[in-house]
Amino acid sequence: xxxxxxxxxxxxxxxxxxxxxxxxxxxxxxxxxxxxxxxxxxxxxxxxxxxxxxxxxxxxxxxxxxxxxxxxxxxxxxxxxxxxxxxxxxxxxxxxxxxxxxxxxxxxxxxxxxxxxxxxxxxxxxxxxxxxxxxxxxxxxxxxxxxxxxxxxxxxxxxxxxxxxxxxxxxxxxxxxxxxxxxxxxxxxxxxxxxxxxxxxxxxxxxxxxxxxxxxxxxxxxxxxxx
Numbered sequence: 138x139x140x141x142x143x144x145x146x147x148x149x150x151x152x153x154x155x156x157x158x159x160x161x162x163x164x165x166x167x168x169x170x171x172x173x174x175x176x177x178x179x180x181x182x183x184x185x186x187x188x189x190x191x192x193x194x195x196x197x198x199x200x201x202x203x204x205x206x207x208x209x210x211x212x213x214x215x216x217x218x219x220x221x222x223x224x225x226x227x228x229x230x231x232x233x234x235x236x237x238x239x240x241x242x243x244x245x246x247x248x249x250x251x252x253x254x255x256x257x258x259x260x261x262x263x264x265x266x267x268x269x270x271x272x273x274x275x276x277x278x279x280x281x282x283x284x285x286x287x288x289x290x291x292x293x294x295x296x297x298x299x300x301x302x303x304x305x306x307x308x309x310x311x312x313x314x315x316x317x318x319x320x321x322x323x324x325x326x327x328x329x330x331x332x333x334x335x336x337x338x339x340x341x342x343x344x345x346x347x348x349x350x351x352x353x354x355x356x357x358x359x360x361x362x363x364x
Contacts (some may be wrong), residue, residue, distance in 0.1 A: 155190055177348070187197070195226055202218060204217050205293060220303075232248060256304065257283040269349040302358050308352060310342060312353070320357070
């Protein structure tokens with residue numbers, strides 16, 4: 138990563154764009170009187186919504202990009218992939234790390250300058266065996282996969298700026314803020330133990346129509362980097 142690469146990314150703008158896209162989608166579902174709310178789709182169902190919002194904000198958005206550390210694998214299907222990778226604009230194509238030893242070497246926006254984002258969705262209430270009730274896997278997902286994203290982003294030395302985007306559906310704003318606050322403290326401790334640094338999350342949130350028990354959608358965009 139070149140000096141100052143991380144400073145070129147306005148994470149507040151990224152958080153605003155992601156939150157705005159989800160809020161707009163929630164309003165669309167309400168207008169259609171849909172029986173399924175924003176908190177109903179599986180996690181991957183929200184990725185296109187967030188991606189469209191980031192595109193509307195002027196970013197170049199690349200989905201399911203293989204991490205640079207796995208670029209040496211022969212099969213393109215091998216290796217971990219990042220949910221969203223941003224370049225400054227759609228005109229900035231992301232450089233293919235697999236083309237490093239080809240005629241296309243050096244063409245495109247360097248992965249070390251791009252913004253790498255992992256997305257996780259956590260629901261306090263969900264459909265459990267077809268019934269809307271408290272999600273028994275809520276805490277496990279909050280402390281498990283959402284934390285592991287930070288590890289993944291901090292473990293690839295070839296990455297530039299990186300961030301975890303946690304989308305939390307909860308009974309209300311107070312619950313969401315409390316749980317995200319506890320999560321942020323644990324994330325800081327975990328990062329320090331693994332030789333990484335995280336910044337305080339950029340928090341956004343808005344009310345949603347209660348269909349399952351969730352009445353608030355909160356987003357936490359947390360920057361992470363190697364110490």
